[in-house]
Amino acid sequence: SEIVIDAILGIGIKGDPKPLYAEGISLINSSKGKIVSIDIPSGLDADTGIPHKPSVKADLTISLHALKPGLLKAKEYTGKLAIASIGLPQNFEQLIGPGDVFFNYPKRERWSHKGDFGYLHVIGGSEEFSGAPFLVGMAALRTGVDLVIISAPSSISSIIRSYSPNLVVRELEGRYLTELHLEELLLTSLKCDATVIGPGLGLQEETKKLVQTFLKEIDKPIVIDADALKAIASKELLSEFGERNFILTPHSGEFSMLSGEHVSSKLSERVQATTRFTSGNNFTVVLKGSVDIVAHHGQARLNFTGNPGMTVGGTGDVLSGVIASFLSWGVEPFEAACCGVFLTGYSGDLASKEYGDSLLATDVIEMIPKGLLNISSGEITEQRFSGLK
Known part of the structure; x- marks a missing residue:
């Protein structure tokens, strides 16, 4: 053949190709025709450019939508590079x-025990x-954490304890x-896998100093x-x-306090503001909003789940707990932040179908298990991409 099209394996390959695929790759490499790989040469790691054994050695690689990072590190295998639009x-x-949730959610083995999941x-x-x-x-x-310990002042600890027997207060x-309270708080956090600090703390100067220290x-x-x-x-x-x-989780007003700049309602300008802020730290x-923006080192991703009913008080606390x-x-x-905004917004969308704009933060919490089940089973079908260009 004058041209051989390689479309055996894609970007999800892990480890060396299985025997049947390996045989196909070897046949492609032994051909006398020009080899054209679609998206990535079969067998090549799309992220690192490291070739598994065997990998196709292409004369031309046509990458779909955008160049994969590994293609730039493996010229011997990719040959010439081209990009083909597929309408995205x-x-x-950035979406x-x-x-994100599916691949980062931990799988529970039969013999798991308390503490294995956070x-x-x-x-x-x-x-x-x-x-x-309490909402956090x-x-x-x-979401699936094994144990939550809430450290709170004695003036309200009994109230929080009365909300649910599932919480350690x-x-x-x-x-x-x-x-x-610093020493006790540090000791408790050292025994835990992660900490959320801030919900309902108040703005007393002594409390701000505690947060800073x-x-x-x-x-x-x-x-x-x-x-x-704010502290x-x-x-x-x-x-x-x-x-x-x-991980900082500000709304627009809080982000203005942190960054010292006004936050626009225009999505492109909000993305620019968050990438500027994170590029130097x-x-x-x-940045919470109708479209959530998650930024780190000048890189930003966008979340389109969620709805106007989630302006109700407490949904930000729910988000902190999920993240x-x-x-x-x-x-x-x-x-973790990307997973958190998607799952919280999606759970809010499920709650909105039940309660409309009258939903409560607790309604969002009760929809988290359903959201996780839908994601794990592939039943999630609807997403809104408005704002992407």
Whole structure:
């Protein structure tokens, strides 16, 4: 043949090709015709460019939609490179989808035991706010965390405990959390896999100092939300924490406090603002909105799940709990944040079908298991891509 088309294996290959595929690859390589590989030469790792044994040695590789990173590192196998449009928007790869959740959600073996799937520490609550830490904790449990410990002031600890017997509540003396509680909070976080700090904490100066000192001393995966964001909203503190891979979950107003710039309602400008902010530090930022933006090191991804009913109070706390669940399983912060925004928004969409715009944060929590089941079974069928160009 004058031309041989290679379309045996794609970008999902793991390990050496199986015998039948390997035989086909060997036949292609032994042919005298020009070899054209579709998307990637069969057997080549799309990310690293490392060839498995055997891999096709193409004269021309036509990559679909965009060049895969590995193609640029394996010229011996790719030959000439070309890109073919398949009708997807240019920034389609920015879209967060069910696959993010599917591939990062842990599989439970028959002999799993308590602790295998994460311990989460929630630091929050104050005399005025008892619901926020509860919502974080319940969202995490519904996502699949094994144990949630809430550290809260004694003024509300009994109230939180009364909401659900599923939560472990640590009572710390006082109306608010202060630096007097620092040592106990650090010890609890060290025993857990991840921490959420901020929901309902309040804005007392003593509490802000606690947040600042805690973040300086802890070295664990952390989601910083709500009042804790306000406690670190200064250039000096952000610079000091810049090397830490904290997950920050601001809404537009909180992001303005952190970044010092006005946040536009235009999606493209919001993306630019978050990428600018994260390009000079190691933070992962979740800018919440009608389209959630997750940014890290100047890279941004977009989430289109969710609905206007989720403006109700408490859905941000739910999001923090879901993100922290993935953190507790060892998922990298950027990917954990992507999983969290998709699953929370999708659960909110399921709740909206039941309750319309009258949904509550607790309704979103109760839909998380259904959302996970739909994702694991492939039953999720509807996504909105408006805003992609």
